[in-house]
Amino acid sequence: MKYYGRRVAFYAVTLWAAVSLNFFIPRMLPGDPAQILLGKLARNGDVTPAVQKNVELILGGSHEPLWNQYWAYLDNIVHGNLGISVSKYPEPVWDLIKDALPWTLCLVGSATIIAFAIGIVGGAWIGWKRGSAWDHVIPFTAFLQSVPYFWLAILLVYFLGMKAGLAPISWGWDVQTYDHPEWTWASMVDVFQHAVLPALTIILSAVGGWLVGMRNMMVSTLAEDYIVTAEAKGLRPRRVLWVYAVRNAALPSFAGFAVALAFVVSGSLVMEQVFSYPGIGKLLITAVSNADYALMQGCSCSRRSPCSS
Amino acid sequence: MSATATRPAGPLSLPSHDAYLEGLTPVLTATDVSIDYLVDPPVHAVKNVSLTLHRGEILGLAGESGCGKSTLAYGLNRLLKPPADLASGAVTFHDESGTDIDVLGLSGERLRVFRWDKISMVFQGAMNSLNPVISVKRQLFDVFRTHRPDMPRKQMLAEAQELLRMVGVDPNRLDSFAHELSGGMRQRVMIAMALALRPQVMIMDEPTTALDVVVQRGILREIMRLREQFGFAVVFITHDLPLLLEISDRIAVMLQGEIVELNTAADLYERPQHEYTRRLLASFPSLTGDRGSFIRTGETGGWPDMTDTDQRARRTGSLEVKDLVKDFRVRSGMRSSKFRAVDHVSFTLEPGKTVALVGESGSGKSTVARMIAKLEKPTSGEILLDGEPSASRGVALMRYRNDVQMVFQDPFASLNPFHTVGHHLERPIKIHHRASGREGVEAEIERLLEKVNLNPPREMADRRPHELSGGQRQRVASARALAPGARFLIADEPVSMLDVSIRLGMLNMFARLQREENLGVLYITHDLATARHFSDEILVMYRGQVVERGPSDRVILDPQHEYTKTLLAAAPNPENHGRLREEVRAELARENA
Numbered sequence: 001m002k003y004y005g006r007r008v009a010f011y012a013v014t015l016w017a018a019v020s021l022n023f024f025i026p027r028m029l030p031g032d033p034a035q036i037l038l039g040k041l042a043r044n045g046d047v048t049p050a051v052q053k054n055v056e057l058i059l060g061g062s063h064e065p066l067w068n069q070y071w072a073y074l075d076n077i078v079h080g081n082l083g084i085s086v087s088k089y090p091e092p093v094w095d096l097i098k099d100a101l102p103w104t105l106c107l108v109g110s111a112t113i114i115a116f117a118i119g120i121v122g123g124a125w126i127g128w129k130r131g132s133a134w135d136h137v138i139p140f141t142a143f144l145q146s147v148p149y150f151w152l153a154i155l156l157v158y159f160l161g162m163k164a165g166l167a168p169i170s171w172g173w174d175v176q177t178y179d180h181p182e183w184t185w186a187s188m189v190d191v192f193q194h195a196v197l198p199a200l201t202i203i204l205s206a207v208g209g210w211l212v213g214m215r216n217m218m219v220s221t222l223a224e225d226y227i228v229t230a231e232a233k234g235l236r237p238r239r240v241l242w243v244y245a246v247r248n249a250a251l252p253s254f255a256g257f258a259v260a261l262a263f264v265v266s267g268s269l270v271m272e273q274v275f276s277y278p279g280i281g282k283l284l285i286t287a288v289s290n291a292d293y294a295l296m297q298g299c300s301c302s303r304r305s306p307c308s309s
Numbered sequence: 310m311s312a313t314a315t316r317p318a319g320p321l322s323l324p325s326h327d328a329y330l331e332g333l334t335p336v337l338t339a340t341d342v343s344i345d346y347l348v349d350p351p352v353h354a355v356k357n358v359s360l361t362l363h364r365g366e367i368l369g370l371a372g373e374s375g376c377g378k379s380t381l382a383y384g385l386n387r388l389l390k391p392p393a394d395l396a397s398g399a400v401t402f403h404d405e406s407g408t409d410i411d412v413l414g415l416s417g418e419r420l421r422v423f424r425w426d427k428i429s430m431v432f433q434g435a436m437n438s439l440n441p442v443i444s445v446k447r448q449l450f451d452v453f454r455t456h457r458p459d460m461p462r463k464q465m466l467a468e469a470q471e472l473l474r475m476v477g478v479d480p481n482r483l484d485s486f487a488h489e490l491s492g493g494m495r496q497r498v499m500i501a502m503a504l505a506l507r508p509q510v511m512i513m514d515e516p517t518t519a520l521d522v523v524v525q526r527g528i529l530r531e532i533m534r535l536r537e538q539f540g541f542a543v544v545f546i547t548h549d550l551p552l553l554l555e556i557s558d559r560i561a562v563m564l565q566g567e568i569v570e571l572n573t574a575a576d577l578y579e580r581p582q583h584e585y586t587r588r589l590l591a592s593f594p595s596l597t598g599d600r601g602s603f604i605r606t607g608e609t610g611g612w613p614d615m616t617d618t619d620q621r622a623r624r625t626g627s628l629e630v631k632d633l634v635k636d637f638r639v640r641s642g643m644r645s646s647k648f649r650a651v652d653h654v655s656f657t658l659e660p661g662k663t664v665a666l667v668g669e670s671g672s673g674k675s676t677v678a679r680m681i682a683k684l685e686k687p688t689s690g691e692i693l694l695d696g697e698p699s700a701s702r703g704v705a706l707m708r709y710r711n712d713v714q715m716v717f718q719d720p721f722a723s724l725n726p727f728h729t730v731g732h733h734l735e736r737p738i739k740i741h742h743r744a745s746g747r748e749g750v751e752a753e754i755e756r757l758l759e760k761v762n763l764n765p766p767r768e769m770a771d772r773r774p775h776e777l778s779g780g781q782r783q784r785v786a787s788a789r790a791l792a793p794g795a796r797f798l799i800a801d802e803p804v805s806m807l808d809v810s811i812r813l814g815m816l817n818m819f820a821r822l823q824r825e826e827n828l829g830v831l832y833i834t835h836d837l838a839t840a841r842h843f844s845d846e847i848l849v850m851y852r853g854q855v856v857e858r859g860p861s862d863r864v865i866l867d868p869q870h871e872y873t874k875t876l877l878a879a880a881p882n883p884e885n886h887g888r889l890r891e892e893v894r895a896e897l898a899r900e901n902a
Contacts, residue, residue, distance in 0.1 A: 131391075225437035232388055233502070234424035235455050243451075247442045 022300045023073050026293045027066070036291070073297070083294030087286055093298035096283060103172050104272070104279035107195050108264045111202035116257050118203070119210020123253075124246045126211070127218020138215060141208035153201045153274040160197060167196040170276040198275045206260075210253060217249040224248070329559070329573050333363035335403055336542050337385065337428070337510050342398030344377070344384050347391070354380040354393070356566040362510065362542050367533075369557035369574070370546040371589065373808040377566040378546050382512045385544070386428050387412060387420060402427055405509060426456050429503035431496070433515035438499055439487035445498055446483040452505045472501040476531055493524035497531065504535065512544045517552070521669040522835065526879040529556055533893040548809055551593050551881035554578050555889045562586050574886050592809045594838040596865060596882050626695040628658040628681070628713060628797045628829060633690035635676050650676045652853035653690070656846075658797055658829035663820075665832045665840035665861065667876075668850035674833050677850075678801045681831070682715040711741050714790035718802040720782035724774040730758070730785050731770035737792035757788040760825075761818060780811040784818070791822065797829045798822075805834070816843050837880050841865040849873050 034056045041047050041055075064072075076083065082093035126134045144152070161169035168174070173181045174190050181191050221227065222245055230244040272281035280299055287295035344355040354377040362368050370378045383389050385400055400412040404427065415423055432438045440448055449469045453460050460468075470480035476497040487495060496516060503511055513532070517525040533556060536543060547553060553560050553574070560577045562570040562585065570583040581587045635651040651673040658664055666674045679685040681692060683701060692699045694713070700706045717723040724733060734754045738744050744753040751770075758766035761784040774782055783803060790798055800819060804812040820843055823830050834840050840847055840861065847864040849857040849872065857870040868874045 225432050226440045228388060229430070229432060229438040229499075230440070230451075232386060232424055232430045233452055233455070234421045234426065235451055236421065239451065239455070243443060244440050248440070251442075 018300075019074070019077060020070075022297045023070055025300075026291075026296045029291070082298040085287075085292055085295045087290035087292040087295065093294050096295065097280065097298050100278060100280045100283045103277060104268050104281065105264065107198055107277065107279065108202060108268045108271075109261070111199040112206065112260055112264055114199070115203045115206040116210055116253070116260070119207050120214050120246075120250055120253055122207075123211045123214025124218055124241070124249065127215040127222065127249070128241055128245065130215075130219050130222075138208075138212055141211050143208075144204045145206070145208035147205070149201065149205055150270045150274055152205055153198075153271055156197050156201055157274065160200075168194050169197060172278045194277075198271050198277055201271055201274075210256075213256065214249065214253050217252055218245060221245050221249040325576050326559075326572050330363075333366065335361045336364045337362040337544075338399075338401045338403070339381075339385060340399045340401075342381065342384060342400065343396040344380050344389065345394050345396045347394050354566055355384065357398070358563075358566075358568055360561060360568065360571075362544060364509070365536070365540045365542055366559065367536065367543040367545055367557045369553035369560040370544060370563060371548065371550050371553050371560055372563035373548055373810060376563040378563050379514055381563070382430075382514055382544060382546055385412070386424060386430060386512060387415065388430075402510075422456070425452060425503075425508065426506050427508055428510040428512060429506070429508040431499050431503050431511065431513040431516045433518055439490075439495055441487050444484050444486055445490075449483070449502055449505060452502060456506055468505070472505055473498070475504065475535065476501045477527075492520055493528065496520065496528055500528070500531065500535070504539070507539060508541060510542050510544070512546070514546045515548070516545075518547065518549070522879040522881075523669065523875060525552075529889065530893060532556070533890060534897065537893060537897055549881060550589050550809070551883040554883045554886040555881055562589065578883055578886050588810060590883065592813055593883060594813070594842045595884065596838050596841065596877065596880060597884065625660065626796065627660075627693075629655075629691075629693040629696070630657070630677070630681065631655050631691040631693060633677065633680060633692070634688045635673070635680060635685065636688045649853050651680070651687075654848075654850070654853075654855055655690075656848055656855070656858070658831055660796060660827045660829045661823070662846070663823060663830040663832055663844040665834060665844035665847045666850060667834060667837060667840050667847055669835060669876075671852075672850040673853040674850050675801055678715065678799045678831065678833050681713060681799055683709065683713075684715075707741070711793045712795055713797045713799065714793060714795035715799040715801065716783070716786050716790050716803050719806055720779050720786055721774075721806075723786050724782055726774050728773070729770065730763075730772050730774075730777070733785060733789050734758070734770070734792050737789060741793040743792065743794055753792075757792055760791065760822065761785070761788045763788070779807050780815060783807060783815060787818070787822070791826065795828070797831070799831045799833070801833045802835070803832075804839070805836070812839070819843070837865060837877060849876070 037055050038047055038052060041051065080094070082097070085091050085093050085096055088096060122137070126137060157169045160166045172191065172194050173187065174194070178187055178190070181187050227240065227244055230240045235244075268277075268279055269281035269284065271277065272279045273285055276282065284296065284299040286292070287299055339358060339360045341357045341359055342355060343353065343357055346352040346354055356377075358377075358381060360368075360381075370382070372378045380389070380393060383393070384395050387395075389395060395413065398413075402410040402412050402423075404410055410423065410427070412423070439445070446466075446469060449472065450465055453465045453468065466483075469483055473480045473482060478494055478497050478501070482490065482494070482498075490498065500516075516532075517528050520528065529552070532543065535541075545553065545557060550560075554577070557574050559571065559573050561568045562577070562583065564585045570577065570581070570586045572582070577586065578590070581590055633651055633654045634649070637648045637650050638645045639648045654673075654677055656664060666677060668674045676685060680687050683699075683706060686701070694709060699709045731754055734757055735750055738750055738753050744750045754770055755766040758764075758769050763769040763781060763784050769781075774785070777785065787798075787803075798819075803819065804815045807815060816839055819830060819832070822828060830844075832840065832844050841864075842861075844861050847857075847859065847861045848855045849864065849870065851872045857864060857868065857873045864873065865877065868877055
């Protein structure tokens, strides 16, 4: 009981710290949306106090002490009220996140799982056949991993999307045909096609790490006594590979996989920007460039909560 | 074809050996086997070895690390991996059915089916030869499934249970995983697995080396019993010659890839022919023979000139350990409980004396050493240096460490591979202000290296640990311990990881240092024989307590406590060669009658 109590307390403190950072960090950023708009208006003539008051009310500029704002913010969070977006006025932040989050989770989540699976199976195979030509795959994937993320994405857009025309290059669905993705076969195929390039970006840049880690673990596992024993036992090579070598060699990778899953939501920022993918990363960029505090806080909460758990 | 045929001359054709061979049928013949490691430059690990294993015989393969004994064994079962390469020779398996199998001609599926069915193996790593992620049962079933695909599951289970029962493990343990079993149990499970298909040959590569003597004795007895029951032949590989003498019918001694002597165990002991065999036999001090007869044999140069030690000889003082207790917290799941590793241990170290702390692994002897070296904090009790309570921090601790230093078990792990030998010695000299100025420090380094017989000292000081052998490293570690001007040396199993032929030399060096420097030495070991020869007093530890203490000869020759007696009975003794076999045979005869 004491153990669980300690864990729960730990998570509570972590959550509080994350939520508090979400509040304070945006307020330390330069630029206040109300001031920006008032400055623009002032260029066109006088700003009456009534206009100023209205602008401040709408854009959330507040003369309340920071402390009171903080309490009000905590109170709202507890009640699930994340506020109203300024940049997409008057959408509630919660609704915007609700629309964006599934896109990110499905795309990045499945891409991460695919990259992991390819890495484990491929790494196991390369490790098993160590010293063969397969070993040359490793430096190549390591190179792909070291290529900047956005650059890889742009290359894919240019060559596979524009030159070869293999897949659509932006948005999560065909916005000219459908208002919203529908539960029809054609629409689902369409959504899948739109996910191909972003997913490929993530897989290409992530698979190298899994591959190299798994391959090296395989090589050191294959030197273990129980592998020699299994071979001396006359077991079939397939069984030695999967039950004796891979099951042991994959353990560290699985630990790493759990960490990688936590970063699914936060890892999508650049990719979603390049592909204009309607996910949470793009929403955050919109929020930051428009100094939309409420939306920023909302996005950061949803991005950070999986990391802290 | 037997070994005698290929080598008509020399020790292999002793009359008694020929007499032994009469009436035996061969089961495995190796002819002119050569194995190379294809590295640059190539290493010839096994050179033209011919060997015949007979049905039901235990053939010992003795030699030091690197002599090629394991490589040869792996070659017999075609388990060599690149860069190892079986360059030439032939291995023939003479099956019960009368057909001869050319082992080197097997490949692919035919080789896979041959393995374990005809020749099974037990490896050294009792700890590591079981797959940690699947249960014992599944690993046993794996053997049946691949080799006996028609066997129904029920019968597999019955067979598996019977196998465990045979090796003295509770059949309920089938569902256990490797980490849930003790070292001895794991090795028993491995033997059960090796027996599963009733092979005609078992190759055992150091099967008991990682185990405590009492457990080792149990396992050996089990192997002997099963051999009597099932009649399989055993190739038993170990560096421990006394152990081989006790259990084998014949022994082959390997040196640098060649078999230099092959004879029956009794003859090898009574009339060793080869110089190396004699040296190997002399490396194991006797438990019961003359005390001190082994000192002086290994170290080059004999006893040193003692004239410059007058001033050190006047050293007095003592290191006293009083009622030392150490509790560890053991966490199992969510609960934590206390485990008493050391239970009220007291003794006194004096300059010029060696005290041996003897016990099995887990008896708490290393914890005592670590507490004295201030690497671990005692739960209660005192460590008094010259009658004063010793400090645990600050300048006073530094002064304590001036006087008390430790030599660790593993010479490979106790030196930082990045630094030269000189650097390892320079640090303590500077930290403890033993010399000043560059020349002073260098002279001191040279003096220390000469002291531990690392010659030429100047050249040695520039080397890095990977350029040194295990023995040389342990000499550096000893020099490092002496560097602060220590009066008391805590040596925790200082030779257990070294090759047998250099162990005595190493211990002789400690004995010499102890005399020259008038050191008080705490010698921690599991080896009763060397404890007897190299110490004045022996303390026997068992489960954290000192159960017996006294002058070394008295403890070894006239043990009082039950545990000491058990330990002594379990220790391999070359004088008892063949006794274990007779005991087991008598036991089985009694059971059958």
